[in-house]
Amino acid sequence: MNLVRSELLKIRTTSTWWIFGLITVPLWALTALINWLQTDALANNNFGDVPADQADQIQAAQSVDSLAANVYTNGQFFGLMIVMLLGIIVVTSEFFHQTVTTTFLTVPHRTAVMLAKLAAAAVLAVLFWLVTTGFNLIFGALVMSSVDLGSQLGSGAVWRATALNGLAYLLWSVLGVGIGVLIRSQIGATVTGILLYLGGAVGAAIAISILAARWGDWINDLQVLVPSLASSLMVSGTEIPGNPPRWAGAVVLIGYAVVAGAIGTLTMRRRDIS
Amino acid sequence: MSDGQWSPSTGQIVVSGLTKQYKNVRAVDNLSFTVESGRVTGFLGPNGAGKTTTLRMLLNLVTPSGGTATIGGQRYADLTDPLRHVGAVLEASSAHKGRTGINHLRVICAAAGLPKSRADEALALVGLTPAAKRKFKGYSLGMKQRLGIAAAMLGNPRVLILDEPANGLDPEGIRWMRGFLKGLAHEGRTVLVSSHLLSEMQLLADDVVIIAAGKLIRQGPVEQVLGSMAQGGRVRVRTPQAEELTVALREQSATVETDEHGVLLISGLEAPAIGRAALAAKVELHELTPERPDLERVFLELTAGKAGIR
Numbered sequence: 001m002n003l004v005r006s007e008l009l010k011i012r013t014t015s016t017w018w019i020f021g022l023i024t025v026p027l028w029a030l031t032a033l034i035n036w037l038q039t040d041a042l043a044n045n046n047f048g049d050v051p052a053d054q055a056d057q058i059q060a061a062q063s064v065d066s067l068a069a070n071v072y073t074n075g076q077f078f079g080l081m082i083v084m085l086l087g088i089i090v091v092t093s094e095f096f097h098q099t100v101t102t103t104f105l106t107v108p109h110r111t112a113v114m115l116a117k118l119a120a121a122a123v124l125a126v127l128f129w130l131v132t133t134g135f136n137l138i139f140g141a142l143v144m145s146s147v148d149l150g151s152q153l154g155s156g157a158v159w160r161a162t163a164l165n166g167l168a169y170l171l172w173s174v175l176g177v178g179i180g181v182l183i184r185s186q187i188g189a190t191v192t193g194i195l196l197y198l199g200g201a202v203g204a205a206i207a208i209s210i211l212a213a214r215w216g217d218w219i220n221d222l223q224v225l226v227p228s229l230a231s232s233l234m235v236s237g238t239e240i241p242g243n244p245p246r247w248a249g250a251v252v253l254i255g256y257a258v259v260a261g262a263i264g265t266l267t268m269r270r271r272d273i274s
Numbered sequence: 275m276s277d278g279q280w281s282p283s284t285g286q287i288v289v290s291g292l293t294k295q296y297k298n299v300r301a302v303d304n305l306s307f308t309v310e311s312g313r314v315t316g317f318l319g320p321n322g323a324g325k326t327t328t329l330r331m332l333l334n335l336v337t338p339s340g341g342t343a344t345i346g347g348q349r350y351a352d353l354t355d356p357l358r359h360v361g362a363v364l365e366a367s368s369a370h371k372g373r374t375g376i377n378h379l380r381v382i383c384a385a386a387g388l389p390k391s392r393a394d395e396a397l398a399l400v401g402l403t404p405a406a407k408r409k410f411k412g413y414s415l416g417m418k419q420r421l422g423i424a425a426a427m428l429g430n431p432r433v434l435i436l437d438e439p440a441n442g443l444d445p446e447g448i449r450w451m452r453g454f455l456k457g458l459a460h461e462g463r464t465v466l467v468s469s470h471l472l473s474e475m476q477l478l479a480d481d482v483v484i485i486a487a488g489k490l491i492r493q494g495p496v497e498q499v500l501g502s503m504a505q506g507g508r509v510r511v512r513t514p515q516a517e518e519l520t521v522a523l524r525e526q527s528a529t530v531e532t533d534e535h536g537v538l539l540i541s542g543l544e545a546p547a548i549g550r551a552a553l554a555a556k557v558e559l560h561e562l563t564p565e566r567p568d569l570e571r572v573f574l575e576l577t578a579g580k581a582g583i584r
Contacts, residue, residue: 006385013377014370097370101335102425105362106385108334108351273335274327 003112007090007120016089017124020082021131027078028132035074036143039067043147068152069161071140073235075132076165080172080231081197083125087176088193090121091264092186101273114265118177125173129166136162161235164250168231171257175227178260181267201228224248227256284346285311285359285433285464287332291341294327294488301327303488304341309466309481311432314459316479316496317468320577324488325468326364329437333362345433357386361426362435368422371411375402375421378410382425396424400454415442423454433464440471452478472570482569486577500572509545511538512561513552522555523548537561 011017094100107113140158141151152158176193183189204226212219223229224244233249287309294302302324309315319325330336332343334350342349345360353359369378379393397403400420405413413421419439426434434455440448455478459465469475475482482499484491492499513519516538520530528542540548545564552559 002387003385006381009377009381009384010370010373013374013381014372016372093370098365098368099370101364102368102382103385104335105333105364106357106382108353108356270337272330272337274330 003107003116004119004123007116008123011090011120011124014093016093017086020086021128024075024079024082024128024132027082028075028135031075031077032139035071036146039071039143040147042067043149064149064152065155065157067147067149068140068144068155068158069235071143072133072136072152072158073161073165074136074139076168076232076235077201079128079132080168080228081194083121083128083169083173084176084179084193084197085190086124086128087121087173087178088180088189089176089186090117090124091177091180092184092189095184096186104273110269111265114177114181114261114268118174118261121173121177122170125169126166129169133162133165164235164246167250168234168253171253172231174257175260178257178264181264182260197228200226201232204229224252227253230256284462286347287343287345287433287464287466288347289328289332289341289343292328292331292338292343293340294324294331294336295339301488302331302338305485305488305490306341307483307490307493309464309483311464312459312462313480314455314465314467314478315481315483316475317466317483317485318470318472318475318573319468319485319491321470323485323577325485326437328485329362329364329435329466329468333360333364333435355386355429357382357388357429357431359429359431360433360435361429361431362437363419363422363426363439364437365422369410369418372409374407374409375413375417375424376406378421379425379428382428386429388428392428396427397421399427400424401450416444416447419443419447419451423451431463434458434466436465436467438469439467440469440474448474472573473568476569484573484576491576496569500566500569508565509540509543509548510561510563510565511540511548511552511559512536513538513557513559515557518555519552519557522551522557526551539565 094103103113104110137153141153144150144152179193179196180189183192204223208219208223208226221244224233230249230252233244234246234253289308290306292302292305293300305324305328317325317329327336328343331338332345332350345353350356350360369375373381376393376397379396380390382388383390383393394403394406397406400423402417402420402424405417410418410421419442423436423439426436436455439451439455443451452474455465455467459480467475467478476496479496481493481495483493484499511519516532516536519538520532523530523540523543526543526547528540528548531539533539543551545562549559549562552562
């Protein structure tokens with residue numbers, strides 16, 4: 001417990017956390033705007049002609065639960081990236097500022113140090129989720145009311161999506177810590193993390209749709225293996241036809257987090273600090 | 275302060291057969307030495323001799339390829355509450371640049387389970403209280419060294435290990451450090467200081483451990499290591515009557531040479547005997563100085579051909 005306290009103190013006594021907090025605000029506002037427009041369009045059916053093979057998916061996305069889940073988890077896309085970067089920095093700043101020597105002198109038990117770092121990153125991620133969700137409850141209620149669907153705050157689907165969103169924040173921070181251990185260079189780890197996140201979302205989606213067109217629809221199910229797609233699948237409010245089930249997204253993401261955390265810890269145990 | 279299972283022989287450091295093999299180089303090669311408490315031990319060697327690697331193996335930061343290193347009979351990794359037993363100052367720049375000095379110490383206190391008040395006490399101990407709330411990036415090199423020492427003193431340890439602590443210090447800072455470390459040894463603590471500044475070590479250290487190319491060259495009290503290298507002990511003499519004195523001394527079968535400033539360099543006779551001979555010959559003396567072998571010369575002779583890039 002001392003160790004987690006020390007790790008949280010490390011975060012609190014530098015400016016990283018509030019700088020990232022400040023970056024998060026405009027990104028949240030941007031996605032809020034997009035989600036408002038999208039919800040408005042879906043709720044009012046402003047699509048014109050829809051190809052028959054996509055009608056099912058549109059219809060599912062139009063369901064009230066899905067719309068509500070989407071607005072109440074607003075900000076997730078960039079929020080997850082931010083907590084992943086914070087997880088990376090929790091580890092890499094120790095190498096960047098050479099404080100890792102002091103850290104391991106104070107506590108030679110390196111596994112304990114790594115667990116404390118994972119816990120501290122998770123605490124930070126949950127705080128980001130809590131604040132974001134607070135904003136979302138206000139924003140979401142306004143948007144849902146504006147399209148005459150009511151706030152939907154009584155709906156189980158909304159709260160389930162919100163809770164799963166929290167899980168996603170937590171898991172991405174753990175992934176960040178794992179990346180930070182594997183790539184000690186602060187700039188290298190940050191760039192890799194962002195590429196993995198953004199490139200993973202966009203690039204993999206494109207690649208998979210191309211492959212699916214060539215070899216058949218089953219390849220679409222593989223998108224669940226891409227971390228960022230897995231987490232967006234996990235928090236979608238409803239089952240979308242043609243997509244893998246939501247629990248699969250959760251399983252994949254937990255799997256990545258556990259593997260990253262475990263490899264990170266084992267690597268750190270054996271590494272020479274010089 | 276709880277001493278745990280600290281053995282009564284206290285802070286003796288024992289390095290035994292310690293070896294570190296990197297891919298292409300054997301940085302430390304079957305190195306053995308001991309460091310006693312109550313004394314300042316200088317750990318000397320040319321750059322790249324393996325000093326830092328040895329200290330890092332002693333502190334469980336680097337895994338040895340072979341051999342053991344213990345402090346008070348235990349490996350560093352096995353110490354409960356290591357900061358209460360051992361304080362270490364490794365590199366001067368080991369704090370987050372955006373964190374204040376006092377917060378740097380508080381982070382360590384939190385992890386080590388030490389009370390927050392120790393951070394203030396340690397900062398006062400090294401005279402850094404006025405800069406407590408300044409960020410680390412605004413510290414001078416000397417202040418960084420002091421902060422490192424403050425961090426090492428948080429747990430009031432019996433054993434202090436410092437890697438090149440005099441690096442970047444101004445003369446005033448070096449003098450302060452010398453007094454501080456001697457004081458700690460005087461209190462019965464073990465102080466192990468690595469350095470390549472030999473003149474400083476001659477003033478500071480009671481014992482020396484000299485290594486080169488990862489191997490032990492010599493270990494022992496400073497006077498003993500110097501004595502083993504003393505070369506008959508020349509005596510410098512300045513006198514306006516050089517010729518008369520030379521004749522008088524040669525009668526006593528001393529060897530007399532003259533340097534370019536006209537100073538006589540005499541070997542084969544001790545200073546008191548030279549003084550007596552001068553008095554008997556009614557020769558006026560302006561200087562009579564036994565030449566002491568200094569650590570630098572001894573060091574260079576001992577490590578000759580073993581230094582440098584490997």
